[in-house]
Amino acid sequence: MVEAPFEPHPDGKPGRVVSERGTVGPGRGTRTGITADGAGPAGERVVTSGSTARVLVAAAARALRGVDCADLSHPPTLARFPGAPEAVRRAAVARTVGRVALSVDQAAEVDAERVARWFVDQYPRRRYPGAVLGSAHGAAVHLAVALGVPWLPAGFEMTVRWTDGAVDHPRAAREHGANLAGRLQRGNADVHVRQVHCPASRGALAGETVTLAVRWQRLPCAYARFLAARLEPDAPVLLLRDARTWPVRDDGGGHSFQVGCPASGLDPVDFHADSPALRQVIRSAGGDCSHWDPPDVSSARALAENGVEAGFELGAREWTGRRGHPLHRVVFPQPEVLSAATADLYRGWLRSAGKTGDRLVVECGRLLDPWQVVRAGLVPYWCENAARRGVSAAEWWLAGSEPFTSVDVLPEPPGVPSPAWAGLPQWLAVAAFGRRRRALDRTAARGYPVTSVPTRRATEVLRNQPYDLPVPPPLAVDAALAALRANGTAQGLLVG
Incomplete structure (x- = not known):
């Protein structure tokens, strides 16, 4: 049977199978509405808007098509209403989130396999020299783009009212x-x-919705x-x-609970x-710290929410063993370790193609655009937030790297106040490290x-960088692994 060519949707939605006669229906593995083999909301509706995994899949799929992230916006946050009093802002966001977040009944109808299909359907249907799976991390997507391969997450985030x-x-x-x-x-199951x-x-949103990190306990079909x-x-x-740990309450049954998270910038x-930091956070979110009484933990060092089951x-x-594909594990103790090793890898990759590798962009959170980075010949360093x-x-x-001639910094505002955030100084x-x-x-x-900017802001900034074409040929996986070992082992990066 000859497989029909596949036309990806320009917005990263499930594509269409195209024959010589035109569009003949949904592509293999896609579903619209409620079908016989599953029901409930589509993957686009299930995965939290603006969540890291969702944004990274969208960015990686666009980069593999040679497209930037100009169409990616941002989710509703308190920062979307900067001129209103705090109480009014919270009420407005609560109404917005109520429309965006899943209802309790919708959450019960979620099909995790359907979400996995939605992720893979965003990628162009062609042969790839490899794949990158696992924890959500911006450098993982940059690595995948340098290799010319897709990136797929080991889980996804849901937000429920x-x-x-x-x-x-x-x-x-x-x-x-x-x-x-x-x-x-x-x-x-x-x-x-x-x-x-x-x-x-999450600020006041933590009182309007619950956040569920859904992690697959097997490779999705x-x-x-x-x-x-x-x-x-x-x-x-x-x-x-991601090897970070966090105190967790886990009574079995497939549900565990953690108060706080490593990405907050605070400690358990x-x-x-x-805690003075918590009092400040709760007060700014409209709560009262005297009510704070978290459940006891059952494990002081469980994998945090971004871990892989x-x-x-x-x-x-x-x-991979059955199919004859080598599997290599890359374990990072902190996000910055993988960010630094990947930035060093990019510098070597660019220089091997005759480019300078002396222009750096420091990305943050959702503010990234892998295709524009490659198009401009930039070295990317990704901050989680x-x-x-x-x-x-x-x-x-x-401070420990060879100097860069230029440094562009894209600080994503977190949208909520916290003593853990870096100030503009x-x-x-960071930008001051640029020589010119x-x-x-x-x-x-x-x-x-406390403001908010959409993902496409990174595209707007990076489009102003001069072109540095042609794009280097894809990096070989063996060369990438060698570079990660050389650049990251001393900082605790494990490559096997």
């Missing part, structure tokens, strides 16, 4: 989330649901089919794992009621840290 919720009641959040997880898992209640990173159809013979697969001890890795290892410790890591890396200090050009995006800086 919490009627009568309160930002300062983590026990009530856990009870609501456990009920949601139980209903979700009746139709999705092969997922683990990690609930994250973090006012420090959609991923296996995609890899079987799209990988070249003997093509390697890279599995990237900061989420106790007597052991069953997912085992499934990937078994699948605006946390002070992550920005400090970028400074330390720059620290971002300016030192640029901090003024749009992102305007109203920082």
